[in-house]
Amino acid sequence: MTDNTARLTELAKRRGFFFQSSEAYGGVAGFYVYGPEGATLKENVQDAWRDRFVRREGHMEIESPTVMPEPVFEASGHLDGFDDMILECPECGTSHRADHLVEDNTDIEEAESIPIPEVEEIIAEAELVCPTCGTDLAGEPVDDFNLMFGTNIGPGSSSPGYLRPETAQGIFVEFPRLKEYARGQLPFGVAQVGPAYRNEISPRKGLIRLREFAQAELEHFIDPETDEPPLAEVEDVEVTLYSAAEQDADGGAPQTMTVGEAVAEDVITSDWVAYYLGVAKDWYARIGVDMDRFRYRQHNEGELAHYAADCWDAEADVTAPGAEPDWVEITGFAYRGDYDLSKHGEYADEDFTIFKQYDDPITVERATVDPDMSYLGPEFGGDAAAVADALEALAERDRSAFEGDEVSVDVDGEELTVPVEKTGFAVEETTESGEHITPHVVEPSFGVDRIVYTVLAHSYREEDLGEASEDASGEAASEADDEDEERTVLSLPPEVAPKTVAVFPLMDKDGLGERAREVADELRAAGFEVAYDASGSIGRRYRRQDEVGTPFCVTVDYDTLEDDSVTVRDRDSTAQARVGLDELATRLRTLRAGETSVSDL
RNA sequence: GCGCCGGUGGUCUAGUGGUAGGACCUGAGCCUUCCAAGCUCAUGGCCCGGGUUCAAAUCCCGGCCGGCGCACCA
Known part of the structure; x- marks a missing residue:
């Protein structure tokens, strides 16, 4: 752990981002609380994820239970894999x-x-x-x-259940209904954001390895024969790729190339995985992951999960710039093939396939039987049904057997003879308009907590402002040349910052406090996340907001009482601009969207 | 789960076999017309259990929790 990490953890505790849970009872390993700032930050990250991976892609989101019955995990392989x-x-x-x-x-x-x-x-x-x-x-x-948390469903122990070890199973299990909702058409994607549970042997590193954690998973169901991702949309996105080959090679190193090049050179073998690597890269940047401390790493063969055909991880180095890197897996991009749906199809009662219609129906000649059960019943008693099944199988296998007057089938080692006229044997032409296929699954699986931690670690900055401010009054600069101003800043993107704007009265007197409260209230009514602070000097209040990453601060001063204008101060540059109250909300919206900066105002 | 190290106000820390100080933070007041100023006051602490002892926050044992290493990580 670097010093930096320790200071970030301290800040997180003190300012309400995250801290260990149940400390009043000695604490419990692997369970964390998101405090007021952290809960909002996490929610904002999840909303940004939904915006990009659900809304923008035209996918759907569901919410399934966290407890599922044991047979689900027998089918998924988790019971064996865990035990x-x-x-x-x-x-x-x-x-x-x-x-x-x-x-x-x-x-x-x-x-x-x-x-x-x-x-x-x-x-x-x-x-x-x-x-x-x-x-x-x-x-x-x-x-x-056993890495799954077990429980009992209802009284007694006759119905064991488990907390889901990944949100994905809640999607796979409901596939039969979801495909109905999708009207049987591939491709479609189903996402889920929520908690998953793994009873880790040794939870570590705060938010990095938890026993209860949040996943944002997308299961994109595709027809492997015909569906192609819109690769053109991301072909120019530059990504840093650390391939299995490079990892194995002496002196191997990550390579930077575009998604298009990576696909052309077969560095990434799945177009679908390549597509989501491209989409995700821009998304990480958007929420504040530093691309200089980010890479995609391919799983080598030994690492591949029981279901995965190819898998790349997004990894972030969560140490300070220049420190020995500590790479943390924040997302897995897996091509899971038809593993999950096939397994559930095998174990469950319902149909986990999609009916794929042919362009043109095909005609096949098929031998069928329609046995006369009113004859078979009296003749063979309890074996009648078995005889009928045997006839059907025989017809498919060898239609020439029905060419004579009688046909013989073998039932439990006994040869039984049936008159052909009682078998209802016929050769018919039937039209087949399609076939049932098991879709393949492309799965980007995001670890929300690790991403939140990465965003914090990459936003954290201890900044030396040098000589005290040059902005407002010139005198400050002259008298402060012997002491450096330091501050701690979280340069969170406005989209994910817990608070968008803080409102202060310059002095809490002469009516400034009342006016500032009105401004705060108006901004809240306009939909902003607003902090209000009247305690301590104005400089202290700016520093407080810097520490929790609030991008903009609005100060009500004596001029406000005269001309209804306030100052807006930018977190990163500390630049200020004067804005009329009538246009404040509009200005803040464009600032939050990144369309303008304070220095432009 | 194993090994090493650690656990003192909200945070960071000093410390001794006789129940504890500091800094920051926070709150109240004074002061203060834009970037952690100053003054006064205040709130608040020895992880839990057992043992040794007249006396344990301090020593011993166990537990819980944390950091690091090993193992594990579908």
Whole structure:
């Protein structure tokens, strides 16, 4: 941890951005509170995300429960993936997957499904040793290691459930209804912003690894055969790419190129992933991520998740400029193929496919049967249904079997004969207008808390203003040449800053306070997030707002009482301009949108 | 989960076997006509449990929490 990080954390606590939860009871690891400033900042980041990845893309957003029943996670693979057996070597401290040890050193396969006591016995009997240092592992306890938070749905334990480890499953599980909503047409995207839960072994670094965290995930369902992303829209976006090949190479380094070049040179293999890397890069910049401390890194093969075909992470260096980089994964861009929908289709009762209509219907000749059950029933009793199924299968497989007067089928090893006339055998031409396909999924998955932290870290600045202000009165400059003015600033983009404008009376007397409160109230009515502060000197109040990233400060002074004008002060430059109250709200709107700056006023 | 280090007002910190000071912040008042000025006053603290001791915030043990390293990270 750099000094910078410590000071940012201190600021976050003191000014209400984020802090550890339940400290009154000793605290609990991995759970954080967003204070008044932080909650608004996070909300603003999420709104900016919705604006770009839902609204602008024409996608839809849903909100699904955080608790889902166990079978969901049997299908998704999370139950197996989470339920690891961990065995720690008493000598060297290395942790091993107990099931892997058993599989590697015995004839046993699928050791994962063996109960833990038996695994411990097997390890003792087979005299397994630590693969790292050779120490005998007999008698060492095997621990269950489950990263999902479990719970019970309703009374008793007959209906186990889990807190979702990613918001994505809430989308996949509801795919059958969502596709109806989308009227069966690909492509479409479904997003979800909300909490997910992982019972991390060791939560670390404040907001960076939490047990309850917020995700903003987009599941973009596409037809892999025909759907193409609008790559042209982002082909000129410059991105810094750290490919798997570069990571493996000696002296390999990230490369900067346009998205178009990266696709042309096959650095990024999926056009869809490339598209979202381009879109996201501009979005990160928009919310205040410093592009000099940002890169995309490709997962190498060993890192790929069980579902992912190709995956790039957005990474941010959250240390101060010039410090040893500390790269944190803030988003995963994965091409998940049809993994999720196929699995749910397999395990669940409903249909997780889309009917894809052919351009022109095709005609196929098909052999069918329509058995006369009033004959089969009396003839074969309980086997009648099996006979009918066998006839149907036979018709598909070998229509020549129906050419004689009788046809024989095999049911449970018994050969049964049916007159062909009772089978309803026919060869028909049927028209097929399409086929059922399982859509592929492109998934940009954003870690909101890590992004909020990155934005704070990249906005944080300790600034030496040099000799005291040169703006207003010339005398200040002359007498302050021996002491430097310092300040701490969060240069948050106005769009995400918790407060857009702060209103002060220059003095809290002579009616200035009352006038300033009116101005604050008018701005609130006009839709701004407004802070009001009358305490301490004017300079102290500017510094307070600098520390929480408020981009604009409005001061009511004695001239205001005369001519209904106020000063507007810019956080980053500390420049000031005089603005009439009648146009204040309009001016602030253009300032917030970045269309003008205070020095232009 | 293991190892090392740590835990004192809101924040940052000093400190001793006899229950604690500072700085900043915050609040009230005075002063002050635009960038952390000054003065007065005020609020507020030894992580939790057990042990040793006449006496523990201080020493010991355990827990919780944090930082770092290892392991883990679908």
